[in-house]
Amino acid sequence: MMAAVPVSLPVIRLIQQKLLPDSNAVHLAEVLMGGLLKPTAAEGKDGETGEVNYEFYQGVRQELITITPKSKTVDVILCLSEFVNRELRLRQSVRKFEAMLLDPDVEIEPEYLPFAQITAQTLQLLGGKYAEMGQQIQQKISQPELGNIQQPLRLQVFECKTVTVNQLGEIIKEDIKLVQYFTENLPNNIRLEMVVIPGGTFLMGSPRGEPERYNNENPQHEVTVPPFFMGKYPVTQAQWRAVAEEEQVNRELNPASHFKGDDLPVESISWYDAVEFCDRLSKLTRRHYRLPSEAEWEYACRGGTTTPFNFGETITPQLANYNGNNTYGSGSKGGYRKKTTPVGSFELANAFGLYDMHGNVWEWCQDHWHKDYHNAPSNGSAWLKKESFDNNNNSFPRMLRGGSWSSKPMNCRSVYRNHHVPDDRFNYNGFRVVVSFARI
Structure with missing residues (x-):
């Protein structure tokens, strides 16, 4: 299930709570120590080491998405909307976050880019109608960086x-x-x-x-x-x-x-x-x-x-x-x-x-x-x-x-x-x- 999202302890706990209520600490340890993930420390304030995140070794995420039923993968993506709203303290609604992913006129804020990137990859791997959505998100996050310099505008x-x-x-x-x-x-x-x-x-x-x-x-x-x-x-x-x-x-x-x-x-x-x-x-x-x-x-x-x-x-x-x-x-x-x-x-x-x-x-x-x-x-x-x-x-x-x-x-x-x-x-x-x- 975690192949569909950025992996951190708050995300794992949310998936356990919402989608795997019968799981326990032993299952969590098996996931973290099973050789599929490697820890990456996020940078905190003043350059200090912040919360520990995890990333899959190369090729693992794609393989897991391929063998996981589509319905379960989509459930995880929807569940993560709650994570974005609650754990990251998004000051707008979940609908606003959806707009961040899909509306070309709404900027994706930097702290949500990891979720946007993995969501795009996951949806494209699911194929079918999900692929179109993934391509749309990927197109947005890969939009050329325009910088601050523009040609002068003369009306x-x-x-x-x-x-x-x-x-x-x-x-x-x-x-x-x-x-x-x-x-x-x-x-x-x-x-x-x-x-x-x-x-x-x-x-x-x-x-x-x-x-x-x-x-x-x-x-x-x-x-x-x-x-x-x-x-x-x-x-x-x-x-x-x-x-x-x-x-x-x-x-x-x-x-x-x-x-x-x-x-x-x-x-x-x-x-x-x-x-x-x-x-x-x-x-x-x-x-x-x-x-x-x-x-x-x-x-x-x-x-x-x-x-x-x-x-x-x-x-x-x-x-x-x-x-x-x-x-x-x-x-x-x-x-x-x-x-x-x-x-x-x-x-x-x-x-x-x-x-x-x-x-x-x-x-x-x-x-x-x-x-x-x-x-x-x-x-x-x-x-x-x-x-x-x-x-x-x-x-x-x-x-x-x-x-x-x-x-x-x-x-x-x-x-x-x-x-x-x-x-x-x-x-x-x-x-x-x-x-x-x-x-x-």
């Missing part, structure tokens, strides 16, 4: 055009917005423009009267989103190549995209590919780039609107790239391009200054798929399946938003929720990046 302002359409898709209002942004200078003179998304509270999900809505868009719920920066456009093929040439962090990146063009959105990439891109971009720029949460994406897409699309009640092929052979509401049919279009080519943004939020390519989000919004976070964070130890699924689906060049208009709505397994690569799936204000 600039750009003008963008927004429109509002009526139920027929006719433009009834035009406006010019001033939007703040900063520019990341990537290799090969490639630029990445990041737009300021102001914090705020919105209703996530679709209202009951919205045409062609789905049950998974229920219940509508209030979400408060902190401010962040989001890519002005989906990541382009030129941006992809510039970052993909950087040093590997966790996985290789292969050439992507079925449709070719520097200013076309990158596509045919998996969720894992998108995360690796964010990791390399973070190391390059010394800012913590990531995928948006599903709540951040919908909040950013809406731009303060409550209509099915951020420009109004319907959509037309003059406003976005989707399958124009189909209609939404009272809108009219139009052309079906059957391919991606250059980012920003419609020259219409939403109120936050974001382009191509409807159609062109689906955009990966951090979140796991959930069948509806019951018990969803209300703080804008990613909704991850931390509790799904009992599901034997090998690869939990991840969220995509926004629709694509091949989508029906109802699937391009601000609220529409799509999901694929994270290894899927299709020529309609892309992404855009975000960075939190706190990480700048």
Whole structure:
């Protein structure tokens, strides 16, 4: 059982108390003196020798995890949440510790790194759906060290055009917005423009009267989103190549995209590919780039609107790239391009200054798929399946938003929720990046 956790006397006593109540001091002595463990003294205050910990000899931990039933190993990991909360005097809840392991925006405090590292190794050795969780934790703790030096941040302002359409898709209002942004200078003179998304509270999900809505868009719920920066456009093929040439962090990146063009959105990439891109971009720029949460994406897409699309009640092929052979509401049919279009080519943004939020390519989000919004976070964070130890699924689906060049208009709505397994690569799936204000 102890192969699943860092070994110290408090941990051993907790396992005895919670999982092996019939064990005694003799059993403890057999474990400590059986030739599997070697003592390591932790450093205490003022450099003095502190509490004695133990580590397995090389290869022993892996072998024990392999021969131990998965259910018992998982029980030990769950039991250790109590150890973290009580013995290490964690000042937050156990839920906060879970967030430390799984939420990319929550730092792992140094004293919990040993537990995080062994948890990651253990889950990966268990295989199946546990392996995905372990990879997620391992990716977080092996995230490149960015240090304190960052490229200087200079906010600039750009003008963008927004429109509002009526139920027929006719433009009834035009406006010019001033939007703040900063520019990341990537290799090969490639630029990445990041737009300021102001914090705020919105209703996530679709209202009951919205045409062609789905049950998974229920219940509508209030979400408060902190401010962040989001890519002005989906990541382009030129941006992809510039970052993909950087040093590997966790996985290789292969050439992507079925449709070719520097200013076309990158596509045919998996969720894992998108995360690796964010990791390399973070190391390059010394800012913590990531995928948006599903709540951040919908909040950013809406731009303060409550209509099915951020420009109004319907959509037309003059406003976005989707399958124009189909209609939404009272809108009219139009052309079906059957391919991606250059980012920003419609020259219409939403109120936050974001382009191509409807159609062109689906955009990966951090979140796991959930069948509806019951018990969803209300703080804008990613909704991850931390509790799904009992599901034997090998690869939990991840969220995509926004629709694509091949989508029906109802699937391009601000609220529409799509999901694929994270290894899927299709020529309609892309992404855009975000960075939190706190990480700048």
